[in-house]
Amino acid sequence: MERRRxxxxxxxxxxxxxxxxxxxxxxxxxxxxxxxxxxAFDPKNIDCKIAGQVKNFDATTFGIExxxxxxxxxxxxxxxxxxxxxVNDSGFTRENISNExxxxxxGNCLGxxxxxxxxxxxxxxxxxxxxxxxxxxTPLMISNEAAANVSIYFGIKxxxxxxxxxxxxxxxxxxxxxxxxxxxxxxxxISGGTESTITEFAIGSYGQLQALSTKFNDSPEKASRPFDRxxxxxxxxxxxxxxxxxxxxxxxxRGAPILAEVLSYGFxxxxxxxxxxxxxxxxxxxxxxxxxxxxxxxxxxxINAHAxxxxxxxxxxxxxxxxxxxxxxxxxxxxxxxxxHEMWMAGASEVIYSMIMMKNGFIAPNVNFExxxxxxxxxxxxxxxxxxxxxxxxxxxxxFGGTNSxxxxxxx
Numbered sequence: 001m002e003r004r005r006x007x008x009x010x011x012x013x014x015x016x017x018x019x020x021x022x023x024x025x026x027x028x029x030x031x032x033x034x035x036x037x038x039x040a041f042d043p044k045n046i047d048c049k050i051a052g053q054v055k056n057f058d059a060t061t062f063g064i065e066x067x068x069x070x071x072x073x074x075x076x077x078x079x080x081x082x083x084x085x086x087v088n089d090s091g092f093t094r095e096n097i098s099n100e101x102x103x104x105x106x107g108n109c110l111g112x113x114x115x116x117x118x119x120x121x122x123x124x125x126x127x128x129x130x131x132x133x134x135x136x137x138t139p140l141m142i143s144n145e146a147a148a149n150v151s152i153y154f155g156i157k158x159x160x161x162x163x164x165x166x167x168x169x170x171x172x173x174x175x176x177x178x179x180x181x182x183x184x185x186x187x188x189x190i191s192g193g194t195e196s197t198i199t200e201f202a203i204g205s206y207g208q209l210q211a212l213s214t215k216f217n218d219s220p221e222k223a224s225r226p227f228d229r230x231x232x233x234x235x236x237x238x239x240x241x242x243x244x245x246x247x248x249x250x251x252x253x254r255g256a257p258i259l260a261e262v263l264s265y266g267f268x269x270x271x272x273x274x275x276x277x278x279x280x281x282x283x284x285x286x287x288x289x290x291x292x293x294x295x296x297x298x299x300x301x302x303i304n305a306h307a308x309x310x311x312x313x314x315x316x317x318x319x320x321x322x323x324x325x326x327x328x329x330x331x332x333x334x335x336x337x338x339x340x341h342e343m344w345m346a347g348a349s350e351v352i353y354s355m356i357m358m359k360n361g362f363i364a365p366n367v368n369f370e371x372x373x374x375x376x377x378x379x380x381x382x383x384x385x386x387x388x389x390x391x392x393x394x395x396x397x398x399x400f401g402g403t404n405s406x407x408x409x410x411x412x
Contacts, residue, residue, distance in 0.1 A: 006178045007412065009256040010090025010244030011352050012082035012192075016052035016237050016339045020085065025356045031365045031385060033221035033338050035235050040198045048212035050220040051198050052237025052340025054078065064153075071136055072149055073112025078240035078345075079146040079194035080153055086190065087154065090244040091256050098155035103186045105161045105177040106147040106242075107169025107193035109344045110202070115140035117199045146194050146240075158186055164344075166399030167306070168267075169193050170241065171347025171407055175265030177245050187250045192242035193345035203236060209275065211310060212236065224341075225368040226307035226334035227314050227376035234308040237340030241349035260355055263392070263408045264292035270402030277313050277398060282306075282320035285404035289394065290324070293408040297328040300408070301390025302363055304354045306398045307334035308341045317396065318375035331386060332379045337367035347397035351407060354393045358411050361389045 011021045016034025018024035027034065035052045043049040060066050062081040069077065083104075087097055119137035123130060139145055144162040151160040159180075163173045170193025177189035197203075206212050213233040216223035225231040251258050266289025270281035290297070303321060307314045314334075321329060335353045336342075342349050357363055362385055369376075369383040391411045398404045 004182045004184065005248035006181045006245055006262045007248050007251050007258045008243050008260045008262065009246055009251050009258055010086040011355065012085030012089065012242040013349060013352050014054055014057060014078045014082050015239040015241065015342065015349055016054060019054065019057055021352060021356070024353065025360070028335060028338065028353050028356060028364045029362060029385065031338065031367050033367065035220045035224060035340050037220060038198065041200045043203065046200070046204050047207055047214045048203060049217045050223055050235055052235060052342065053198055054239045073115045073140040073145065073196070075108060075112055075194045075196035076146040076149050078196060079106060079242065080149055082192060082240040082242040083150045083190050086242040086244050091254070094154055098157060100157045101187040102156050103158040103160065103177065103180065103189045104147045104151045104156050105159065105163065105173045105189050105191045107163045107173035107344050107348065108143045108146055108195065109164050109166055109169055110197055111143040112140040112145065113197050113199045113202050117201050150190055165403045166401055167343055167346060168397040168399035168403045168405040169344040169347065170349065171395065171397035171405040174243060174245065174348060174351065175267065175405060175407060178262045178265055181245060181247050188244065188246035190242060191245050192240065192348035194240035195238040195343040195345045197343060198236060198238055206236060213309065222368055224309045224337045226305065226309050226337050226366060227318060227372065227381055228369050229371040229373040231309040231311060231314065234310055235340035237342040239342060239345055239349065241345050241352050243348065243351060258412050261410045261412050263295065263410050264289045266292060266406040268404045270404070273402060275400050277316045277402070279316045279319045279323065281402055281404045282317055282396065282398055283323045285406045286320065286324045286394070289406035289408050295392060295408065297325055299392050300330050300394050302330055302354065302357065302393040303332040304350045304393060304395040305332050305334040306396040308336055315373065315375050317398070318379055322378045329380055331363050331388065332381050333364055333366035335364055347395065347405065350395050351409065354395055355409070358390060358393055361387060363388050
C-alpha cells in the first residue's frame with residue numbers, strides 16, 4: 001500500500017504573541033516580545049515574576065457560549081478557541097466537519113491547574129473545607145478535558161486523545177495524528193497542544209527545580225535568551241495552537257487550501273535521566289526524521305529549535321544539531337525568546353510560527369542572542385530577522401523524561 005501523504009489545511013493560535021495567526025505573524029515578524037510581569041496572580045512569594053501570558057482573551061468572541069465556560073478550565077478554552085480558528089481556516093464549518101474518520105489528538109500535561117489551585121484553596125478554608133470545593137473541579141483538572149470539549153463542540157466521532165510527553169506533547173500529537181492518517185485509520189485530525197500553568201502553585205513548583213529565569217524581572221523582554229551565553233533559565237508561557245491535518249486525497253477532493261505537507265515525524269528517548277537532557281537522544285530524533293523524510297541536509301532551509309533558555313538544554317541541543325548537520329547547518333532560531341516556553345503547546349505553536357515564516361519569506365530573530373557560547377557559536381543563529389525564501393523546515397521539541405520529537409514540514 002502506498003504511503004498516504006498528510007497535509008496541513010488550517011491553523012489556529014492563542015499565544016503570548018497574539019490571539020490569532022495573523023496577530024502572531026505580525027509580532028513574530030517584528031521580534032515583538034509577549035513576555036511581561038505576571039498579572040494572573042501576585043508573585044510576591046516567587047522568585048520568577050514574569051511569564052509569556054495570553055492577553056485580552058475572551059472565549060465568547062470565538063462563538064463559545066458564555067454559560068458553557070464554567071465547565072471549561074482555561075487550557076480547554078484556549079484549545080477550543082484555537083481549534084475553531086483552524087477549522088474555519090481549513091474551509092470547514094461546525095455543521096459539516098463531523099464524520100467517523102475525523103479525530104481530535106492534542107498535547108497537554110498538567111490539565112486545569114487553575115481549577116486545582118482554586119479548589120484546593122477553598123478546601124483549605126477552615127470555614128468551609130471539602131463542602132466548598134467547586135462541583136466541576138475534577139473534570140476541569142483532567143488533561144483530556146480540552147480535547148474532549150473540542151470533540152463535543154464539533155461532534156467528532158472518532159478518537160479523542162491527549163498526548164502527555166511533557167514539553168514534546170504538541171509535537172507528538174501532530175506526529176501521532178500524521179501516522180494515524182498515513183495508516184488509513186482516520187482521514188483528518190484536529191491536532192495541536194494547549195497549556196495554562198501560569199498559576200501560583202505551578203510557577204512556584206517550576207522554581208523549586210531551579211529552572212526559571214530570575215535575573216530579568218525588571219526587564220521581562222530580555223529574560224528569555226535561547227542560546228545566549230548569559231541565559232539563566234526559561235520563562236514560562238502558554239496558550240494553545242491547532243493545525244488541521246488531513247490526507248492529501250481528502251484535501252484535494254474537497255478543494256481545501258493546502259498549506260504544507262508533513263514529511264516526517266522522528267522521535268527518541270534519552271533513557272538516562274528524568275530532567276537532565278543529553279546529546280545522543282536529540283541527535284537520534286533528528287536523524288530519524290531526516291531519514292523518514294528522504295531529504296538531504298541541504299534541503300532543510302530552517303530549524304526551529306526547542307531551545308528554552310536553560311544552560312544545559314540549549315547547550316546540548318546545539319551540540320545535537322551540529323552533530324547531525326555539521327557545516328551544512330541552516331539558519332537556526334528559537335521563537336521562545338519572544339513567547340517564553342509555551343510548554344505542552346510549544347511544539348504545535350512553533351510549527352505555526354515556522355509556517356508563517358516559510359509562507360512569508362523570512363526567518364524570525366533569535367531575540368536576545370547577544371553573546372554566543374562555545375556551542376551556539378558553531379550554529380547559524382541570527383539575532384535579527386532575515387529575509388529568506390525556504391521550502392522545508394525542521395522543528396524540535398524535547399521534554400522531561402528524556403523524550404525527543406522532530407517534525408519536518410514542506411511548503412506546498
